[in-house]
Amino acid sequence: MSERRNKVPVLVTGGGGYIGSHAVLALLDAGWPVVVVDNLTTGFRWAVPDAAVFVEGDIADQPLLARLIEKHGIQAIIHFAGSIIVPESVENPLKYYENNTVKSRSLIESAVKGGVRHFIFSSTAATYGIPEQVPVREDARTQPINPYGWSKLMTERMLADTAAAHPMNFCALRYFNVAGADPKGRSGQSTAGATHLIKVAVEAAIGKRGHVSVYGTDYDTPDGTGVRDYIHVSDLAAAHINALEKLIADPGTSHTLNCGYGRGFSVLEVLDAVDRVTNLKLDRRLEPRRPGDPDALVADNGRILGTLPWRPRRDDLDMIVADALAWERRLAERDRGPSGAAG
Template sequence: MPRPVEDAMQIARIGGSQHTPVLVTGGAGYIGSHAVLALRDAGRPVAVIDNLSTGFRFAVPDGVPFYEGDIADRALLERIFAEQSMGAGRGAIMHFAGSIIVPESVAKPLWYYENNTGKSRGLMEAVVSAGVPHILFSSTAATYGVPDVSPVTEQTPTRPINPYGWSKLMTEQMLADSANAFDFNYCALRYFNVAGADPQARTGQSTAGATHLIKVAVEAALGKRDRVSIFGTDYDTPDGTGVRDYIHVSDLAAAHVLALDALIAEPGRSMTMNCGYGRGYSVLEVLDAVDRVTGGAIERIYGGRRAGDPASLVADSSLLRATVPWQPRYDDLDTTIEHALAWESKLPEVRRSAA
C-alpha cells in the first residue's frame, strides 16, 4: 500500500524529475530498498539491479522491474538502459551496490577496492557511454576517518582509516574527475549511522549478523541475541561511551529523492553533502531507549575500545538542508527504535513467505 500522501509531499517535483527513470543499484539491500519505496511512493519510474549477495528479493516491491545481476555486467546494464528508456540525456542512477563492513574491508582490502571502487568505475563508464546524465552515490562518514571536530562538515579533512572508507572516497574522486570530463553531474551523500525501518514495515535491515547498534539491540530485545557488547567506556563523552548521529533510513531515502531532483534541476552542478540529524546519542543512551521502548532490560557486556572508533561522530547537515527542502519526519530515537523493532518482529514471517 502506498504511503499516505502527506508522507511523500516533501519529495518535491522539480522540472521534469517526476518522469525521469531511475535505476537503483543494490535496490534489494537495506538503504536501497527504502530508496525504491520513496521513489515509487512519489510516483517515479524506478527499476532495480542487485546480485542478491547481501540483498533480498522480497525487499523489492511487486511491480518494480528487477534485474538479478552485477553492476560489472556491462551487457546487462546496456539492456537495462534500453528497456528502461535511459540514456541520451535521460535517466538517473542511484548507486547503493557495494560492501560496507569495516572489519571485513581490513581483512579483504582488494575485494573492497574491486567491489566498491572498481565496479563503480565500470558503472560510470557505462553511464558515460549511454549518456545517462545523473548519478547519486551512496557514500559514508567513514571518508572522514577519525575527525578532530564534531559535528563534522563537508570541509572536515577526509582521512579514511580503513579500506572501506578509502574505497568510497576513491569513488567520490572518480565521480568528480569524470563529471569534469563528461556530460553528467553527481551527488555524493555521506551517511552517518543509518537506523530504523520503513514505518509501514514494508522493508528493513534484514542481513544476518549485522553490526549496526540499533539492529543488534532490537535483536537482543527479541531474544535473537544473548547480549549486546559495548566497546569502550572511557571516551571523553558524558557517559564514557561513543556518541553517534542516528538517521532514520526513511528520512535518508527522502533526502536521496530530493538530492536527485536538485541534480536534475541544475545539470551543471555536482554536490557532496552529509546526511544526519546533527544530534548524537551515546551507546548507553541507545540501549536505555531500547529498554524503554520494549519494557525490558538488555544484558550489556562491557569491553575495551575498538581501534579507530572516534569518541563522537555527528553530522553537520546544514548544507543538505540549505540545498534541498528536506524536513525529517522521524527525528526521534524512540520512533526509530519502534520501527526497527516492528520490522525485526516481522522478519521471520517475511523470510518464511519468501522461502
C-alpha cells in the same frame, strides 16, 4: 517537481538491500519509474516491490548495463551496491576495492557511455576518518582509517573527475549511522549477522541475541561510550529523492552532502531507548574498545538543509528504535512461518 514528466526513469543498484530497498519504495511512492539491478549477494528479491523492474545482475556487467540503460531510457542512477562492513574491509581490503571502487568505476563508465546525466552515490561518514572537529562538515579533511572509507572516497573522486569531463552531474551523500525501518512495515534491515547497534539491540530485545556488547567505556564523551548520529532510513531515502530532483533541476552543479541529524547519542543512550521502547532491560556486556572507533561522529547537516528541501520527519531516537523493533518482530514472525523464510 511533482509533475510526471519530470520523473525520469531511474536505475537503482543494490535495490534489494537495506537502504536501497527503502529508496526504491520512496521513489515508487512518489511516482518515479524504477529499474533495480542487484546480484542478491546481500540483498533480497522480496525486498523489491513488483512495481519496479527487477534484474538480477552485477553492476560491472557492462553489456547488461548498456541494455538496461537503452531499453528503459535510464537518465539517472542511484548507486547503493557495495560492501559495507568496516572490520571486514580491514581483513579483506581487496574485496572492498573490487566491490566498491573497481565496480563503481565500471558503473560510472556505463553511465557515461549510455548518456546518463545524473548520478547519486551512497557514500559514508567513514570518508572523514577520525574528525578533528565535531560536528563534522563536508569540507573537513578526508582521511579514512579503513579500506571501506577509502573505497568510498575513491569513488567520490572518480565521480568528480567524470563530472568535470562529461555532461553528468552527481551527488555524493555521506551517510552517518542509518537505522530504523519503513514505518509501513514494507522493508527493514534483514541481513543476518548485522553489526549496527540498533539492529543488534532490537535483536537482543526479542531474544535473537543473549546480550549486547558495549565496545569501550573510556571515550572522551559524557558517559564514556561512543557517540554517533543516527538517521532514520526513511528520512535518508527521502534525501535521495530530493537530491535527484536537485540534479535534474540544476544540471550544471554537483554536491557532496552529509546525511545526519546533527545530534549524537551514545551507545548507552541508545540502549536506554531500547529499554524504554520495549519495557525491558537489555543485558549489556562491557568489552574493550575496537581499534579505530572515533569518540564521536556527528554530522553538521547545514549544507543539506541549505541545498535541498529535505527536512527530517523521524528524527526521534525512540521512534527510530520502535520502527526497528517492529521490523525485527515482523522478521521473527516470518521465520516462524511454514516456509521458514522471510519473504
